Amino acid sequence: MQNIPTVTTKEFRDNLAEILERVAIGRQKFLISKFGKEKALIIPVDKFQKSTTPKGVPLPGFGIWKKRKDIKNGTSWVTKLRAKQSFRRKISG
Numbered sequence: 001m002q003n004i005p006t007v008t009t010k011e012f013r014d015n016l017a018e019i020l021e022r023v024a025i026g027r028q029k030f031l032i033s034k035f036g037k038e039k040a041l042i043i044p045v046d047k048f049q050k051s052t053t054p055k056g057v058p059l060p061g062f063g064i065w066k067k068r069k070d071i072k073n074g075t076s077w078v079t080k081l082r083a084k085q086s087f088r089r090k091i092s093g
Contacts, residue, residue, distance in 0.1 A: 029041065029043045
């Protein structure tokens, strides 16, 4: 990776507020390691949004079932599916 400062999980936990401020306001990135292995990268939110969803491009999962003939209304289809699999029994009373 680039020259990104690495902090251990303990250092991250002990200095969480300071690190979050440095990321949010100072625009810094931090690599989090646990037992010497890289586990996570902390980056500013807007950098993540820019890299994952360019403007005007829908999310990859958007509309994936729109061509299915058996699902006309997704909400009612999911409701019926969940009702079939529900373990709750209606108690008449």
